[in-house]
Amino acid sequence: xxxxxxxxxQRVYVKPVGTWAQIEAVLPQWVKGVEEPLxxxxxxxxxxEFQTHELVSQEEPEDQTELVETEKWRVMRRxxxxxxRADARQSQAGSYPxxxxxxxxxxxxxxxxxxxxxxxxRIELQARVMANALKMLRVCRELTMLAADHALDxxxxxxxxxxxxxxLLASIAQDxxxxxxxxx
Numbered sequence: 001x002x003x004x005x006x007x008x009x010q011r012v013y014v015k016p017v018g019t020w021a022q023i024e025a026v027l028p029q030w031v032k033g034v035e036e037p038l039x040x041x042x043x044x045x046x047x048x049e050f051q052t053h054e055l056v057s058q059e060e061p062e063d064q065t066e067l068v069e070t071e072k073w074r075v076m077r078r079x080x081x082x083x084x085r086a087d088a089r090q091s092q093a094g095s096y097p098x099x100x101x102x103x104x105x106x107x108x109x110x111x112x113x114x115x116x117x118x119x120x121x122r123i124e125l126q127a128r129v130m131a132n133a134l135k136m137l138r139v140c141r142e143l144t145m146l147a148a149d150h151a152l153d154x155x156x157x158x159x160x161x162x163x164x165x166x167x168l169l170a171s172i173a174q175d176x177x178x179x180x181x182x183x184x
Contacts, residue, residue, distance in 0.1 A: 002040045004028065005052045013056040017046055018107060073101050075131045080113050097127035137172070140165035
């Protein structure tokens with residue numbers, strides 16, 4: 001038996017899509033003779049129905065520390081359909097990088113093949129930076145925490161770097177309209 005966890009009009013984070021949405025409809029699946037629905041899904045206007053485990057309520061914001069620790073972004077290679085390996089001018093002949101941000105190899109960042117062909121070294125660098133962005137966030141967060149914990153005996157240069165890291169974390173949290181990533 002299932003019970004509705006979210007209600008119509010509630011703002012939720014849709015984990016498979018990676019965005020915030022509002023629940024448009026609660027869709028219970030009833031069976032004759034049973035008092036409670038067997039399954040409850042939610043319509044959020046993103047093209048399909050989502051189950052409870054795929055949503056996080058705004059009242060319980062997802063811990064950004066957990067996001068950094070559990071997400072595994074990676075660079076995959078996709079074949080270039082329009083170019084033969086012998087014709088390719090880049091180092092990874094016949095393929096281009098794709099940064100995948102979902103466990104099912106969906107979502108993420110892709111670049112048009114024509115843009116990749118124009119400057120493959122730049123696109124490869126961008127892919128590696130994006131794939132390691134969560135690790136860099138963790139380093140920034142830990143640097144700010146370390147500097148705050150040892151403020152008296154930390155060199156001025158490291159304090160300046162910690163201040164820059166704190167500014168970056170605040171900028172990311174503000175842009176994403178999320179709670180601050182840095183721990184208090």
